[in-house]
Amino acid sequence: MTTRRIIACLDVKDGKVVKGVRFLDLKLKGDPAELASRYEEEGADEIVFLDISATVEGRKTLLEKVRETASVLSIPLTVGGGVRTVEDVSNLLSNGADKVSLNTVAAENPSVVSMASREFGAQAVVVAIDAKRVGNGWRVFVRSGTKDTGLDAVDWAKRVEEMGAGEILLTSIDRDGTRDGYDLELTKAVVRATKVPVIASGGAGKPDHFLSVFRQAGADAALAAGIFHDGVIRIRELKDYLKDAGIEVRT
Amino acid sequence: MRAIVLNYGVGNLFSISAGLRRADFEVEISQEPKEADLIVLPGVGAFSAVGNFMRKWEATLNDLRRRGVRFLGVCLGMQIMFEEGNEGGKTRGLGWLPGQVDLIREAPKLPHIGWDSLKERSPCILSEGLDGKYAYFVHSYVAYTPHPPAMTSRYGVEFPALVCDDGVAGTQFHPEKSGETGKIFFNNLRRWLKA
Numbered sequence: 001m002t003t004r005r006i007i008a009c010l011d012v013k014d015g016k017v018v019k020g021v022r023f024l025d026l027k028l029k030g031d032p033a034e035l036a037s038r039y040e041e042e043g044a045d046e047i048v049f050l051d052i053s054a055t056v057e058g059r060k061t062l063l064e065k066v067r068e069t070a071s072v073l074s075i076p077l078t079v080g081g082g083v084r085t086v087e088d089v090s091n092l093l094s095n096g097a098d099k100v101s102l103n104t105v106a107a108e109n110p111s112v113v114s115m116a117s118r119e120f121g122a123q124a125v126v127v128a129i130d131a132k133r134v135g136n137g138w139r140v141f142v143r144s145g146t147k148d149t150g151l152d153a154v155d156w157a158k159r160v161e162e163m164g165a166g167e168i169l170l171t172s173i174d175r176d177g178t179r180d181g182y183d184l185e186l187t188k189a190v191v192r193a194t195k196v197p198v199i200a201s202g203g204a205g206k207p208d209h210f211l212s213v214f215r216q217a218g219a220d221a222a223l224a225a226g227i228f229h230d231g232v233i234r235i236r237e238l239k240d241y242l243k244d245a246g247i248e249v250r251t
Numbered sequence: 252m253r254a255i256v257l258n259y260g261v262g263n264l265f266s267i268s269a270g271l272r273r274a275d276f277e278v279e280i281s282q283e284p285k286e287a288d289l290i291v292l293p294g295v296g297a298f299s300a301v302g303n304f305m306r307k308w309e310a311t312l313n314d315l316r317r318r319g320v321r322f323l324g325v326c327l328g329m330q331i332m333f334e335e336g337n338e339g340g341k342t343r344g345l346g347w348l349p350g351q352v353d354l355i356r357e358a359p360k361l362p363h364i365g366w367d368s369l370k371e372r373s374p375c376i377l378s379e380g381l382d383g384k385y386a387y388f389v390h391s392y393v394a395y396t397p398h399p400p401a402m403t404s405r406y407g408v409e410f411p412a413l414v415c416d417d418g419v420a421g422t423q424f425h426p427e428k429s430g431e432t433g434k435i436f437f438n439n440l441r442r443w444l445k446a
Contacts (some may be wrong), residue, residue, distance in 0.1 A: 002365040002406060003385065040430060045366055071269055076387060076428050096265045098389075098428065121297070123362045123389045166362055195360050220365070250366040250385040 003250045004214045004242070005221035006235055007199060008039040008228050009048040010069075012081075015061040018052070019177070019226045029229040032065050037072040039228060042235040045250055047073060048101070048169070048223060051081030052144065063095045070096025078126055080169075084109075089116045093124060101169055103128040104142040107149045107156075110163055117164025122196075127165040129153055131186055132173040138186050145173045157190045157198075165196060169223070172202035177226055179205025187217035199223050207233060207241040214247050252444060253277045254289040257328075259304040267293045267325060270427030274437035284311050288444055290320055294327030298352060298392070299339030301331055312345065321418050321444055322347075326390055329414065329421025333394050347419050350396025357407035361391045367406060369424070369432070373399040375415040376443045377436065384432040386412065386424035393423060415443075 010017045010032050017029040029035070036047045049069060051062050059082060070077050079092045080101025089100045089112075100120075106113050106127050117125045130145050131138040131153035138153035149156075157168055170190050172183035180203050187200045197220035200213045204224035213219045227233045239249045254276040256268055268278045271291070284290055290312075294301070305312075316322065324332050333344045336352040344352070355363060371382040378401040386404070393410035400411035404424070414421045420443065426433040 001359075002363065002367050002388075005365055067265075070265060074270060074273065074427065074433050075430050076389075094265065096269070098266060123364060167364060196362075197360060197364050220360075 001248060002220070003045075003248045004219070005045040005199075006043070006210070006238060006249065007046045007048055007221050007223040008036070008044040008235065009050065009201070009223050009225040010035055011050050011052050011225060012062075012065060013052050014057070015065050017229070019229055033068045033072050035229070036069045036077075039235060040073055040075050043239050043251065044075065044235050046076045046078065046221070048078045048080070049097075050101070051079070053082070063091060066092060066097055067095045078169075080126065080128055084112075086112055086115045086119060089120065089124075093120060099124050099126050099167070101126040101128045103130065106160060106163075107140060107142050107151065110159075113160060113163040113165060117166070122164050122166035125165050126167045126169050126199075127160040128169040128171065129156060129160070129190075130171045130173050133183075133186075138189075141173060153186065154189045154193050157194050161194045161196050167197045167199065168194060169199045169201060175203025176201075178203055179227065179232075181205060181209040182213040182217065182219075182222070184212055184217045187213055187219050191218040197221065205232070207238050210238060211242060211245050211247065214242070252288040252441065253279070254291055255285060255287040256280045256291045256293055257284060258282050259294075259301050264293055266425070266427045267291060270433060270437060274434070274441065284308050284315055286315065286318075287320060289440075290315065290322050292322065292324040292328030292331060294325060294331075297339040298327065298330060298336030298344075299342045301327065302342045305331060305345060309345065316347070316418060319418065322420065323440065324419075324421040325427070326423060326425060329423060330392060330394060332419060332421055333396065336392070338392050348394070348396060348398050348414060348416060348421070350394050350398060352392050352394050354391060355393050355407050355410065358391075359407060362389060363391065363406045364389050367404045369402045369404055369412050371401070372403050373401050375401045376446055377415050377420055377439045378402050378413055379439055380435050381413070381432060381439075384435070385429070386426070386432050387428040387430075388424050390423060
């Protein structure tokens, strides 16, 4: 059995790592390359780098920062945020990304997902799904959580798998930054509906939340940002905790 | 030491080059195989996609190998060293190692993405200090071979994770993405090249 992965996420705005609550109220947390290499040392299994720059200037520094971050890392790096075309995917892969995460474009122009998967392989294509609870289910939101697509998150997960996504990065908008725990029901529903690895995201606040998302929801990987940046949880200690609880992790 | 990383249009050459440079290799990315201490066949992608490249350069690669140039194949780069692959239609490989490359049988999920532990089977310089260590894998195909692998890993089936033979080495895992395990491997690689 493949070990469960702990992924540290860097939300990068204009070249700097930031973190907000429910996608708003951003605060500066440091330099991406420095933080990424610190997390690798602490035992992170992977780094996700999400560019959330709104400005053209901010986007320009992206490739440079990706290259810088990839150069210091010897663990996998996923890059996402603002990816629009197959050419964007290609540029990120040739600048050091191992995988590229597609979000808004997957919903608005799904052929980019299938084309990228055919050209670079499913393993290089992650589809990010930002889901918010609406009624009895979960709805997919895009454009940094501002636009309701009307799509059901579980159905959408199945569809992106068919289109060639090699992995699903599933974020609960309701839980993002709250530290109240992952949305276990949402994660479980998507894990059951698909065969590709699912990365749970949004809401991690204590080690127990990671244990539940692996044990109860069956996630293949769990992602967190704020609690690692603020030192609330150290990755090394988190992994020791999970190992003692009987979850196989890389230590 | 000088390493040539072959560019045949698939995979992340940035990572493998960065990994080799961190281990003090002088790295050149090239579309043509040529004299060096080490030629690296990189790769994430489909076996069949490398078919044309192999046919074009097969004679040169065999000649370089006869002249004592050592080879390291990573992931797909290791797979093409076997006799035949079944990814994207049957494709003849370089035939440096006996066996076939086929889908992972009884895999829980494909692609196999993530960290699994290495187990020593037929030790060589390259496997020193790696028994029980975790390595990063990204693949759906593995080699089915009578050749005893230096190390194996397990995902659905037990499969070759590290092979080592007469001047040829291959890893199914990505040493350049395997953190500390990769660092140990690249140091072993330097010693293997001198041996």
